[in-house]
Amino acid sequence: NAGVTQTPKFQVLKTGQSMTLQCAQDMNHNSMYWYRQDPGMGLRLIYYSASEGTTDKGEVPNGYNVSRLNKREFSLRLESAAPSQTSVYFCASRDISPSTDTQYFGPGTRLTVL
Amino acid sequence: GENVEQHPSTLSVQEGDSAVIKCTYSDSASNYFPWYKQELGKRPQLIIDIRSNVGEKKDQRIAVTLNKTAKHFSLHITETQPEDSAVYFCAASRPGNTGKLIFGQGTTLQVKP
Numbered sequence: 001n002a003g004v005t006q007t008p009k010f011q012v013l014k015t016g017q018s019m020t021l022q023c024a025q026d027m028n029h030n031s032m033y034w035y036r037q038d039p040g041m042g043l044r045l046i047y048y049s050a051s052e053g054t055t056d057k058g059e060v061p062n063g064y065n066v067s068r069l070n071k072r073e074f075s076l077r078l079e080s081a082a083p084s085q086t087s088v089y090f091c092a093s094r095d096i097s098p099s100t101d102t103q104y105f106g107p108g109t110r111l112t113v114l
Numbered sequence: 115g116e117n118v119e120q121h122p123s124t125l126s127v128q129e130g131d132s133a134v135i136k137c138t139y140s141d142s143a144s145n146y147f148p149w150y151k152q153e154l155g156k157r158p159q160l161i162i163d164i165r166s167n168v169g170e171k172k173d174q175r176i177a178v179t180l181n182k183t184a185k186h187f188s189l190h191i192t193e194t195q196p197e198d199s200a201v202y203f204c205a206a207s208r209p210g211n212t213g214k215l216i217f218g219q220g221t222t223l224q225v226k227p
Contacts, residue, residue: 031211031212031213033213033214033215035217040123040219040220041219042120042203042217042218042219042220043158043203043205043215043217044217045214045215045216048212048213048214050211050212050213051211056212058214059115059216090157090158094213096213101146101148101163101207101213102148102160102163103148103160103213103215105157105158105159106157107156107157108157
């Protein structure tokens with residue numbers, strides 16, 4: 001199993017450009033999440049998808065959109081990038097059972113907006 | 115909304131000493147409290163968690179305690195080793211099927227050999 005994968009690993013954009021961050025998981029998890037990580041601010045939830053076909057806003061959704069393409073894939077889109085969106089972006093999926101409740105993170109995408 | 119405060123932001127200990135990281139949460143309905151470890155340049159990984167019906171949980175050198183009345187929980191690492199050096203995040207979650215986690219700001223732990 002590859003677990004949670006993300007592409008690209010690095011990206012540099014100019015202000016106003018758009019891009020889509022891709023995330024996929026092969027663990028058959030229902031729930032998936034997008035976080036951003038900034039120094040001193042921890043991980044902040046952007047959007048999540050509790051199950052295939054549903055998406056909902058997290059703490060910091062402004063400037064982003066998401067698509068839950070199928071059970072495996074959950075993408076994050078920046079329509080018009082701004083320097084404030086310079087961050088490391090992590091995708092995660094959730095394994096829940098009576099004995100566990102674990103989010104598995106992807107390797108991250110380091111995004112710089114100039 | 116829910117808020118999780120984490121202290122200290124940085125912690126430096128000598129190898130073999132204990133380390134304690136504390137978190138407070140604002141939402142009294144929160145019932146699940148995981149701790150994640152993130153090594154430099156790597157992804158966060160779950161190391162231990164606790165539910166609100168339990169006061170303490172231990173796994174080898176790490177333990178977590180929860181005080182529901184005071185709305186705070188702590189991570190304890192004993193006999194620290196250089197490989198414990200990392201950023202540690204606490205988080206809190208409400209009941210329900212969303213699994214939404216609210217994270218603390220993180221603690222950078224440095225274990226000096």
